[in-house]
Amino acid sequence: MKAFLAILQKEFIHILRDRVSLFLVLAMPIALILLFGFTISTEIKNAKISILDQSKDSQSKQLIENITASGYFQVVNFLDNEAEIDHDFKHKQIKIAMIIPPRFEESLAVERIASIQIINDVSDINIASILNNYLRAVFNDFVTEYNYQNHASENLISIVTTMQYNPELNSVYMFVPGIITLIMIIITALMSSITLAREKETNTMNMMLITTVKKINIAIGKVIPYMFLSLISTIFILLISVFVFQMPIKGSIWLLLFLCIIFMFTAASFGLLISAVSKTQLDAMMVTMMGLFLPTVLLSGFLFPLDNMPLFFQWLADIFPAKWFIIAIKDVMLKGATFMETGKYLLILTGMSVVMVGFSLSQIDKR
Amino acid sequence: MYTIVVENLTKKFGPFTAVNNISFSIKKGEIFGFLGANGAGKTTAMKMMCGLLLPTSGTAKIAGYDLATQSKLIKKNIGYMSQRFSLYDDLTVYENMQLFGTIYKIERKTLKQRIQDSLNELNMNEFSNELVRSIPLGWKQRLAFATALLHRPQIVFLDEPTSGVDPIVRREFWGLIYKTAATGVTIFVTTHYMDEAEYCERISIMAEGELKLIGTPTELKEKMNVQTIDDLFVKFVNR
Numbered sequence: 185m186k187a188f189l190a191i192l193q194k195e196f197i198h199i200l201r202d203r204v205s206l207f208l209v210l211a212m213p214i215a216l217i218l219l220f221g222f223t224i225s226t227e228i229k230n231a232k233i234s235i236l237d238q239s240k241d242s243q244s245k246q247l248i249e250n251i252t253a254s255g256y257f258q259v260v261n262f263l264d265n266e267a268e269i270d271h272d273f274k275h276k277q278i279k280i281a282m283i284i285p286p287r288f289e290e291s292l293a294v295e296r297i298a299s300i301q302i303i304n305d306v307s308d309i310n311i312a313s314i315l316n317n318y319l320r321a322v323f324n325d326f327v328t329e330y331n332y333q334n335h336a337s338e339n340l341i342s343i344v345t346t347m348q349y350n351p352e353l354n355s356v357y358m359f360v361p362g363i364i365t366l367i368m369i370i371i372t373a374l375m376s377s378i379t380l381a382r383e384k385e386t387n388t389m390n391m392m393l394i395t396t397v398k399k400i401n402i403a404i405g406k407v408i409p410y411m412f413l414s415l416i417s418t419i420f421i422l423l424i425s426v427f428v429f430q431m432p433i434k435g436s437i438w439l440l441l442f443l444c445i446i447f448m449f450t451a452a453s454f455g456l457l458i459s460a461v462s463k464t465q466l467d468a469m470m471v472t473m474m475g476l477f478l479p480t481v482l483l484s485g486f487l488f489p490l491d492n493m494p495l496f497f498q499w500l501a502d503i504f505p506a507k508w509f510i511i512a513i514k515d516v517m518l519k520g521a522t523f524m525e526t527g528k529y530l531l532i533l534t535g536m537s538v539v540m541v542g543f544s545l546s547q548i549d550k551r
Numbered sequence: 552m553y554t555i556v557v558e559n560l561t562k563k564f565g566p567f568t569a570v571n572n573i574s575f576s577i578k579k580g581e582i583f584g585f586l587g588a589n590g591a592g593k594t595t596a597m598k599m600m601c602g603l604l605l606p607t608s609g610t611a612k613i614a615g616y617d618l619a620t621q622s623k624l625i626k627k628n629i630g631y632m633s634q635r636f637s638l639y640d641d642l643t644v645y646e647n648m649q650l651f652g653t654i655y656k657i658e659r660k661t662l663k664q665r666i667q668d669s670l671n672e673l674n675m676n677e678f679s680n681e682l683v684r685s686i687p688l689g690w691k692q693r694l695a696f697a698t699a700l701l702h703r704p705q706i707v708f709l710d711e712p713t714s715g716v717d718p719i720v721r722r723e724f725w726g727l728i729y730k731t732a733a734t735g736v737t738i739f740v741t742t743h744y745m746d747e748a749e750y751c752e753r754i755s756i757m758a759e760g761e762l763k764l765i766g767t768p769t770e771l772k773e774k775m776n777v778q779t780i781d782d783l784f785v786k787f788v789n790r
Contacts, residue, residue: 190653194642201641201682387637394601394631395654396623 187397191405198379199409209375213367213417214424220359221429231256231315232278236263239288243330247284250326256318269303279305280315292330357518360425361510362486364418364444369476369506371414372451376407377458377468384463400545403459407452414451418444434520440513443526446533447509453540460547480506505536553612554579554705554737555600560609562595569595571760572609577753579705582728582738584751588788592760593741597708600739602626614705627655630699634711634741638695640684644675647683648698655702662701669697689720696727700736707731709740713747725750745781754780756787763787 199206233251237244251257260276263269269281283301285291291298302319304312380403383389392402422440425431433440454476462468481487483497484506490498501507512529515521523530555577562570570592577583587593598604600613602622611618614628638647645666652662670676673693678686683694692712699707709728713721725747732738740751748754748768755765764771764787768780777783 187654187656190650194639194646194650197646198639198641386640387633388639390603390633391631391637391651392654393603394626394629395651396626396656397654 188401188405191397191401192408195405195409199413205375209371209413210417210420212370213363213421216363216367217360217421217424218428220363221425228279228311228314228318229256230258231280231311231318232260232276233257234261234263234269234272234276234278234281235259236266236269236281236283238286239284241289243289243292244284247288247323247326251282251319251322254318254322256315256322273305279311280319282319293334357425357429357431359486360421360431360517361513362484364421364513365447365480365484365486365506365509366477367417367421368414368444368448368451369454369472369480371417372407372410372448373455373458373476374469374472375413376410376452376455377462377472378465380406380459381462381465381468385465403456403545406459407455410455411448411452414448415441415444431517433517435516435522439521439523439526440516443509443512443516443530443533446530446537447505450505450509450533450537450540453537453544457540457544457547460544479504483507484510486510505533505540508532508536552579553577554614555583555739556612557600558610560596560599560611561607562592562599562604563607568760570599570606573757573762575755575762575765577737577739579737580732580735581753582732582740582751584748584754585739585741585757586748586754586784587741587757591757591788593757594710596757597710597739597741601629601631601708627702628705630702630704630707632692632695632699632707632709632712634714638683638691638698641682643680643682644670644686644694645679647694648701651698652701657702665701669701673697689716689723692716692720692724693727696724700731704736706737706739709738711741711743713742713744721747745779745784748780748784756784758788 235248235251237248248259252259257280260278261268261272263272263281266283269283272278272281281303283303285299285301288298300323302316304316380389383392389402393399418441422433422437426433454472458468458471458476462471479500483490483493483501483504485501486506490501490507493501508529512521512526512533515526515529553576555575557576558574559572560570560574561568561572573596585593585597595604599606599618600611602618602625606618613625616622616624616628618625639650642650648666648669649662652666657665670679673690675690675694678690678694683691686694696707696709696712713724716724721744728738728740728750740747742748751768753765753767754771756763764775764783766774771783772778772780775783775786777786
């Protein structure tokens with residue numbers, strides 16, 4: 185134990201004396217969150233829309249008025265037939281089109297359900313899904329209003345969905361969980377495996393291995409300080425999100441931190457595993473980037489919605505812990521999920537952590 | 552009394568045999584020179600003897616302990632210093648010694664005393680709180696040697712300990728080696744400097760993974776009919 189503590193102390197000294205790296209590690213999350221928060225905005229205003237109104241009754245006109253009034257859409261064309269939709273996508277730069285079928289008002293009043301068709305330009309999936317959500321929000325308001333005025337309660341538009349979480353689709357809220365995930369992986373997995381590989385390169389690793397200290401202690405001693413650092417970074421990110429970008433944390437902050445700590449162990453076990461297989465710093469970097477960083481960016485639902493991916497990739501995403509972590513902390517932050525409500529994700533994450541930690545520890549003791 | 556007994560030690564990496572069936576014994580307190588060209592298998596042999604690599608076949612007793620079953624006890628009783636200076640650059644002289652001493656579970660007070668003693672002996676007190684990065688290479692080598700001795704090992708393995716330092720420092724370093732050997736510590740040293748080979752009590756020459764020659768420098772020179780170890784080495788490695 186004393187030997188282990190000595191190693192731990194040494195690792196902390198390494199980190200504290202390497203001022204440049206320390207600064208980078210602590211500044212990186214801050215820079216990332218500010219960058220994402222201020223520059224990347226998924227809010228879209230005045231998106232061009234074409235509408236084919238086949239009803240032309242008072243309710244359909246009311247609906248169109250609501251769409252215009254929402255501020256998100258600018259109606260560029262009222263169409264006469266469906267064939268024109270394609271033309272508008274190609275030549276009028278519309279982002280979305282909408283068809284109100286005949287008998288809209290009648291359907292609402294008699295059948296209590298009216299359907300509306302939305303045509304998306306899916307060449308940009310993100311914009312499409314955002315606009316889709318805007319439209320759904322408008323429909324929703326419209327139906328609520330209609331029901332209120334007609335003292336009805338069950339009328340529906342068939343594509344209506346609710347948007348009670350992050351209704352403005354404020355982008356920074358979406359990025360915070362992703363950034364926390366990336367930071368955890370960069371600091372805990374990448375930094376620890378790189379510095380361990382550096383010791384192999386400078387031969388200090390041999391010096392350590394020749395002593396009586398256990399390999400596992402060397403590796404764990406390496407990872408723990410970086411786990412601390414990543415936790416500090418996570419707290420920075422949360423502070424900035426809350427105080428600079430007014431992000432609400434609806435759930436328990438302790439639950440949030442608990443989730444982060446569990447994920448930290450998963451990331452740390454990746455770090456151990458990468459350390460075990462890589463001989464040089466370059467190896468460690470490449471393995472982390474290709475094997476961990478890219479899948480996390482691409483398959484965690486952080487930047488690209490998973491729902492739109494081919495089934496195979498959705499399955500692939502399921503086996504990466506990042507996806508579950510992001511879902512869980514989104515639930516806690518934006519929906520105020522409780523410990524019980526996140527239970528499923530907690531279980532999945534803990535399970536993955538235990539398996540990963542166990543597996544990587546078993547890899548380390550091989551010569 | 553032999554402190555190192557190596558029998559038929561072999562290491563294969565796939566189809567390549569790095570060390571082929573070597574056997575030798577080294578007495579306690581002996582200074583043993585382990586020579587050979589680059590790639591002759593010296594480092595591999597040494598790594599096996601230190602417990603860093605598992606042999607493919609063969610056995611060895613190091614400090615009286617069996618290589619296959621008692622590696623932990625072996626580690627406790629050996630010290631190691633490598634050709635590439637391998638202490639931590641960003642730790643101070645004192646911190647490096649303290650780190651390795653604590654790893655070997657030396658009791659705190661004893662360790663403090665031993666560190667103080669070695670610093671005195673090496674005249675390195677003034678460097679005690681300097682980062683290792685900032686002290687001259689010659690001092691670093693001596694520091695690494697002193698660190699390898701902190702836990703009072705029976706055997707020290709020195710892997711080209713003097714490569715890259717000037718002749719004066721090399722001579723001083725050999726002074727340290729003699730002093731240490733006189734206290735009963737066995738010195739196992741690899742080197743590329745043939746004048747250093749003359750300082751050893753016995754030497755061996757490895758080529759192509761095999762141990763070709765073993766004996767005292769004088770014996771070997773007479774046997775092979777050459778003037779210097781240098782000639783001996785060239786003759787052997789080129790054969």
